[in-house]
Amino acid sequence: MKAIRRFTVRPVLPEPLRPLSGLARNLRWSWHTETQELFRSVDPGGWQAAGGDPVRLLGGVSAARMAELAKDRRFLRRLAAAADDLDDYLHGGRWYQGAGSGGGDASGFPAAIAYFSPEFGVTAALPQYSGGLGILAGDHLKAASDLGVPLIGVGLLYRHGYFRQSLSRDGWQQEHYPVLDPNELPVSLLREDDGSPARVTLALPAGRLLHAHIWVAQVGRVPLLMLDSDVEDNGPGARDVTDRLYGGGSEHRLLQEMLLGIGGVRAVRTYCRLTGHAAPEVFHTNEGHAGFLGLERIRELGESPGLGFDAALEAVRAGTVFTTHTPVPAGIDRFDRDLVARHFADGAELPGVPVDRILRLGTESYPGGDGGVFNMAVMGLRLAQRANGVSELHGAVSRDMFAGLWPGFDAADVPITSVTNGVHAPTWVAPEVFRLGARRLGPGRAEDALSVGGSPRWDAVADIPDAEIWELRRSLREQLVAEVRERLRASWRQRGAGAAELGWIDGVLDPDVLTIGFARRVPSYKRLTLMLRDRQRLTELLLHPTRPIQIVVAGKAHPADDGGKRLVRELVRFADDPRVRHRIVFLPDYGMAMAKKLYPGCDVWLNNPLRPLEACGTSGMKAALNGSLNLSVLDGWWDEWYEPDFGWAIPTADGEATDEDRRDELEAAALYSLIEERIAPRFYEEGGGGLPDRWIDMVRRTLTTLGPKVLAGRMVREYVERLYAPAAEAHRALDAAAAEELAGWKSRVRAAWPAVAVDHVEAVDQDAATGGAPTAGLGSTLTLRVQATLGELGPDDVEVQAVAGRVDPDDALRDTRTFPLKPAGGPDLAGRWVYEGPLALDRTGPFGYTVRVLPAHRLIPAGADMGLVALPPEVSDSPGGEAGLLLR
Numbered sequence: 001m002k003a004i005r006r007f008t009v010r011p012v013l014p015e016p017l018r019p020l021s022g023l024a025r026n027l028r029w030s031w032h033t034e035t036q037e038l039f040r041s042v043d044p045g046g047w048q049a050a051g052g053d054p055v056r057l058l059g060g061v062s063a064a065r066m067a068e069l070a071k072d073r074r075f076l077r078r079l080a081a082a083a084d085d086l087d088d089y090l091h092g093g094r095w096y097q098g099a100g101s102g103g104g105d106a107s108g109f110p111a112a113i114a115y116f117s118p119e120f121g122v123t124a125a126l127p128q129y130s131g132g133l134g135i136l137a138g139d140h141l142k143a144a145s146d147l148g149v150p151l152i153g154v155g156l157l158y159r160h161g162y163f164r165q166s167l168s169r170d171g172w173q174q175e176h177y178p179v180l181d182p183n184e185l186p187v188s189l190l191r192e193d194d195g196s197p198a199r200v201t202l203a204l205p206a207g208r209l210l211h212a213h214i215w216v217a218q219v220g221r222v223p224l225l226m227l228d229s230d231v232e233d234n235g236p237g238a239r240d241v242t243d244r245l246y247g248g249g250s251e252h253r254l255l256q257e258m259l260l261g262i263g264g265v266r267a268v269r270t271y272c273r274l275t276g277h278a279a280p281e282v283f284h285t286n287e288g289h290a291g292f293l294g295l296e297r298i299r300e301l302g303e304s305p306g307l308g309f310d311a312a313l314e315a316v317r318a319g320t321v322f323t324t325h326t327p328v329p330a331g332i333d334r335f336d337r338d339l340v341a342r343h344f345a346d347g348a349e350l351p352g353v354p355v356d357r358i359l360r361l362g363t364e365s366y367p368g369g370d371g372g373v374f375n376m377a378v379m380g381l382r383l384a385q386r387a388n389g390v391s392e393l394h395g396a397v398s399r400d401m402f403a404g405l406w407p408g409f410d411a412a413d414v415p416i417t418s419v420t421n422g423v424h425a426p427t428w429v430a431p432e433v434f435r436l437g438a439r440r441l442g443p444g445r446a447e448d449a450l451s452v453g454g455s456p457r458w459d460a461v462a463d464i465p466d467a468e469i470w471e472l473r474r475s476l477r478e479q480l481v482a483e484v485r486e487r488l489r490a491s492w493r494q495r496g497a498g499a500a501e502l503g504w505i506d507g508v509l510d511p512d513v514l515t516i517g518f519a520r521r522v523p524s525y526k527r528l529t530l531m532l533r534d535r536q537r538l539t540e541l542l543l544h545p546t547r548p549i550q551i552v553v554a555g556k557a558h559p560a561d562d563g564g565k566r567l568v569r570e571l572v573r574f575a576d577d578p579r580v581r582h583r584i585v586f587l588p589d590y591g592m593a594m595a596k597k598l599y600p601g602c603d604v605w606l607n608n609p610l611r612p613l614e615a616c617g618t619s620g621m622k623a624a625l626n627g628s629l630n631l632s633v634l635d636g637w638w639d640e641w642y643e644p645d646f647g648w649a650i651p652t653a654d655g656e657a658t659d660e661d662r663r664d665e666l667e668a669a670a671l672y673s674l675i676e677e678r679i680a681p682r683f684y685e686e687g688g689g690g691l692p693d694r695w696i697d698m699v700r701r702t703l704t705t706l707g708p709k710v711l712a713g714r715m716v717r718e719y720v721e722r723l724y725a726p727a728a729e730a731h732r733a734l735d736a737a738a739a740e741e742l743a744g745w746k747s748r749v750r751a752a753w754p755a756v757a758v759d760h761v762e763a764v765d766q767d768a769a770t771g772g773a774p775t776a777g778l779g780s781t782l783t784l785r786v787q788a789t790l791g792e793l794g795p796d797d798v799e800v801q802a803v804a805g806r807v808d809p810d811d812a813l814r815d816t817r818t819f820p821l822k823p824a825g826g827p828d829l830a831g832r833w834v835y836e837g838p839l840a841l842d843r844t845g846p847f848g849y850t851v852r853v854l855p856a857h858r859l860i861p862a863g864a865d866m867g868l869v870a871l872p873p874e875v876s877d878s879p880g881g882e883a884g885l886l887l888r
Contacts, residue, residue, distance in 0.1 A: 011058050014070040019083040024054035025186055028086060028220040030123035031142060031426040033434065038082050042069065051593065053125035055186045090221055094148025095452050096720070109720060110728035112150040114268050114280040115140065116290035118260060119162075119245055120155050120226075122219055124593040126185055127161040128226070130245055130556075131521040132618060133325055135592070136390075137286055138219075139424035139618075143712035145220030146426070146451035149720060150278060152271065153224035154264040154290070156256060157182060157215050162245045165556050165589045169495045171572030173557055173565045173588075177244060182215055182228065190214040190225070190271060198274065200227065200266040202258060205348045210238045212259055214267045223277070225267045227259055246558070254335050254343065257376065261292025262349060265300075282727045284321045284719075285384065288333055288376030294320060294383030295358060299350045307736055309357055310743035313383075318739075318859075319731030321723045322384035324377055324416070327397045327615050328525075333376040337363075340374040366404025381405060381416075385730060385861055386723050389418045390616040393639045397612050408869040412816070415862045419722065420637055421616040422715035425450035425707075428622040430600035436472055440464065453713035461703045466689065466696045473603065473627055473699065478511040480601020484552060485509070487587050487594070494588075508582050509550050514683040516631070516675075517602030517623065519554040519590050522564040525613040528555060529567050531606075532574055533668030541672065542583035547680040550583045551606075552598060554590035595619075600626035604647070604679060607632035608671060610663075611652045612639075621710035627699040631674065633667070641709055645701040648674050726861070733859060742859045745797075746866060749855050755791030756798070756870040759832060761851050763839070778844050786821060786835045786851050788870070795823045799856035799863060800835040804849035813848055821851070 013020055020042075029035040039054040040047045043061050050056035069075050096109060117137035121129030129135060137153070144151040163175035182189070190198040190213075202210040211234050212227040229241040240248075241255045248256075265283075272279050285291055294316050301312035326332055337359055342348070344355050361382050362374035369375075381387055381402060389395035395418025400411040426434075429450060438446040440460040449458060489505050509515070522528050531538055531551070541549050553571055557564025568586070575584045587594060599605070605623035607614070607630070617636040624630060630647035632638040642649050653666040687693035708714070734742065763782045784802050805816035819839055826833035839849060853870040854863035863869075 011061065014066055016070045016076055017066060019079055020058060023082055023086060024058055025188065026086060026218045026220065027122055027186055028089065029054055031424065033431050035082050038078055041075065051124060055125065056184065096148035108725050108729065110281040110724050111278040112152060112280040113282045113284055113724055114152045114154055115284045115286065116154045116260060116264055116293055117286035118155065118289040120153060120224060121592060122217065124591055126217060128155065128158055128245065130162040133287060136421055136618060139427065139712040140716060141219045141222045141224060142424045142427060143716040145222045147713060147716055148221065149716060151222045152268055152277065152280060153219065153222055154268060155224065155226050156242045156260055157226035157228040158242055158245045159230050160244045163559060166494050167491060167572060167588050171569040171576065173568050175559050187215040187217045187226065190216050190274065192274065198270050199231065200263045200270065202263055203349050205342050205345070207347065208235065208238065210234065210241060210255065210259065212263055214270065223271065225271055227263050227267055229259065250335060251339060253333065254339060257289050257333065258292050258343065258349065261290045262296040264290065265293050265296040281731050282319050282321060282724050284323065285380050286323050287325050288380040291376050291380040291383060295350055295353060299353050302352050307739055309354060310747065311739040314742045315734050315739040317383060317385040318734040319727050320384040321727055322380040322387040323390065324387065324398050325390055325615050327394055327613050329401065334373040337372055337374050366407065369404065378405065386727055387416045388723065389416060391420045391637045391640055392418050393612055393636065394418060394615040406864050406867045408871065409864050413864050415864050419715060419718045420640060421618050422710050422712040423618050423621045423625065424712040425625050428596065428599060429625050430476060432472055432475060433600065433626050436464065436468065451713055453708055453711040455708050458704050458707050461700055464700070466691050466693055469696050469699055470691050474511060476600040476626065477515055477603065480515065480597055481509040481511050483597040484585055484587065488585055491588050504581065508585060514549045514680055515602050516549055516551045516604045516606050517598055518551065518606040519595065519598055520619055522555045522557040522567055523561065524563055525610045527608050527610065529570050530608045530664060530668050530671065532570065533664060534672065535574065537672050539580055541675055542580050547684045548583065549675060549680060552585055552587065552602065554587040554594060554598065556590055599623045599628065602628050603683065604629050604631050607638070608650055608667065609633055609635050611635040611654050624702050624706050624710060627703055629698055629702060631679065641706060645698060646706050648679060650674065730861065738859060742857065745857055749793065749797060749866065752792040753868050755789065756793065756853055757789045758786060758851055758853060758870055758872045759789055760787040761872055778841060780841050782839045782841065784821060784837055784839050784851065787832050788835060788853055789830070789832050791831060795833065797855065799854050800851065801854065802837065802839050802849050802851050804839055806843065807846040807848035811848065813850065
């Protein structure tokens with residue numbers, strides 16, 4: 001029989017044990033080893049059965065055991081120490097309160113930041129993530145907490161989370177969607193002062209309403225607000241809006257993203273009202289899914305007697321940061337324009353905000369764009385004054401991908417910067433690795449090194465003896481072997497195998513064999529099955545008589561991606577072969593709990609995406625923090641930080657002349673060769689002391705030099721100093737009057753820009769007129785004289801620049817620098833102004849320059865901000881164009 005009602009009976013803790021509730025409800029336990037050990041001691045068997053979730057643990061502990069613990073003085077001392085430590089962590093001053101890296105005035109930092117993401121991977125006990133985007137968002141929150149950054153996270157609470165994965169007998173991926181009861185999760189319902197649940201409401205077409213409750217997960221110092229549409233007042237369709245992460249059709253996804261963005265802003269306002277938390281000055285949109293938050297803020301500012309749309313847009317942009325994570329247009333959410341129009345028409349959401357202006361924000365108004373769709377990333381860029389990719393290479397890819405929004409500008413001038421992702425080391429570093437570091441630094445300094453960061457090197461690691469490092473690596477490998485066997489046995493039982501046919505699992509993997517790990521989502525570009533390209537050669541590597549390898553693979557394909565599922569089945573079938581199944585395994589249901597064993601236990605972390613389609617790829621960072629060496633295509637973060645000291649780069653064949661099949665063949669061959677000729681020999685090669693000292697040296701260098709770079713603490717500090725603080729300054733500068741002034745100025749500039757032109761450019765050697773193309777010595781200076789027509793604009797409205805650099809064979813400028821030119825006369829009767837300035841010849845070889853006119857205003861951060869530029873006629877295809885960011 002099935003229950004007709006479900007509810008949760010919470011344990012009543014004896015008074016001496018009440019602090020356990022606070023420790024369990026703050027997710028700091030998920031990365032704080034001492035707190036985890038405290039809960040483990042409550043009931044070791046129950047801790048394992050609860051999957052390391054203290055909320056579930058406490059719900060299952062017997063009253064007798066609770067009474068016993070309430071009298072255990074040693075346990076109570078540990079409990080009091082853990083509670084005091086959490087209190088100090090939550091209320092003591094941290095990096096942010098000390099004004100950041102420079103120890104300066106913290107008043108320039110924002111009072112608060114709202115961070116929106118469609119998924120958050122904080123802990124396996126709160127399964128609200130699918131892959132890298134969610135794990136990155138969870139690490140961002142945890143690092144912000146460690147640094148004391150006043151962040152408010154905003155997401156959705158999915159009642160089914162993401163799917164659980166199992167395999168059929170023939171290796172086909174199967175999905176399961178367990179029901180998640182928020183009352184059994186480490187979250188609390190936000191309530192009004194009268195005790196009723198706080199809620200937000202969105203208006204839907206045809207007079208319908210979408211209500212959502214607000215659940216709060218406390219991630220250390222950071223509250224994570226999660227909106228839940230499973231509310232009795234909702235109709236069936238509205239109630240299911242937050243059913244599954246990335247589930248449903250187009251309208252379902254649109255409603256999720258409206259609830260996340262619009263409802264999320266309303267949830268933040270409600271939370272701040274009820275708790276007294278500082279109101280955010282900066283809003284951070286983590287991917288385009290949450291982009292509607294900017295529209296809600298425009299609506300807020302437009303309320304009587306509010307700002308007009310253009311002024312509100314400027315005010316919103318000033319305090320908004322947009323992070324893009326996708327390197328391909330296909331990865332962006334795009335909706336039918338008519339569907340979006342229907343949800344923002346009269347009687348639906350955002351009253352007072354013109355529908356046509358909303359639609360223009362998401363229009364792909366550039367060559368090759370589709371005018372019939374609404375692009376969430378395009379809207380995100382237009383609603384944010386600051387934008388970034390998630391590695392240096394991805395920043396360059398993003399500038400190129402979105403260059404159409406800035407017509408007339410080279411991709412290098414597109415105002416999208418990059419902040420390379422990092423990972424939250426206290427979450428991902430194995431306790432054994434932490435203890436090894438703590439013996440050298442002391443626990444406090446080791447904890448700060450992992451969470452706050454700031455040191456360019458971890459030199460203390462250099463003093464750890466080879467034997468200790470090698471014993472640590474073998475111990476972690478041994479733990480992984482045990483974990484793999486346990487999970488593999490459970491998987492085969494799910495696939496229908498009986499206990500009598502699974503004796504072979506006891507011989508799967510060997511703690512003394514070189515272990516390679518590969519685990520990630522399974523879209524085609526990540527190439528799960530590249531390793532199978534030459535199965536005979538792979539088999540020889542696996543079964544080598546003196547230098548064998550073993551491979552642990554995990555990953556989920558999207559439920560709607562049959563191509564990805566076929567890749568999973570192909571890998572599983574190879575791993576099922578009795579000849580090699582002791583050397584290669586596929587583990588289903590990849591998630592945070594598995595990853596915490598997998599990263600530390602692998603000697604080599606493999607990543608072979610199609611370059612440059614990996615925006616960052618943080619799994620290799622987590623492996624590196626545990627002393628694993630990376631074997632990867634030069635993509636994402638590895639392109640930026642690869643050195644031979646840390647691992648190996650797989651050569652790529654990504655030229656335009658190479659077809660996909662040939663490229664995979666060449667790169668697979670390079671992968672096999674690296675393993676066979678360089679990696680395996682180094683792992684098994686023993687030095688004078690009987691240890692593989694060259695391998696150990698690579699492990700040591702990985703930890704010493706690469707470790708400090710890959711920290712989420714470093715990443716969040718960069719966000720604060722490079723993006724959040726400038727955004728807060730811009731937000732404060734753009735009060736109502738300044739916003740109206742800026743909007744009016746932009747309107748005037750756009751109207752006048754078609755008349756702006758560069759009429760004539762000449763260069764004069766300071767010693768003598770050179771005429772034509774000058775040839776001069778290194779260190780000499782040319783004087784540039786430019787005639788520019790400004791029409792109805794004046795010199796205060798523009799900046800005239802020389803852009804100089806190397807010239808490639810196609811006469812394109814590379815490695816450019818800009819030089820401002822100053823007015824030297826005018827206007828003449830035709831409205832022409834003369835600008836002059838020096839141009840230093842600071843490099844040898846082919847050298848060139850051009851000039852350009854850009855809008856200039858004290859309240860815009862970059863000359864490319866408006867997407868307007870005037871160039872000399874011989875290099876200009878248009879006087880600025882009609883597309884792209886002319887909306888700005």
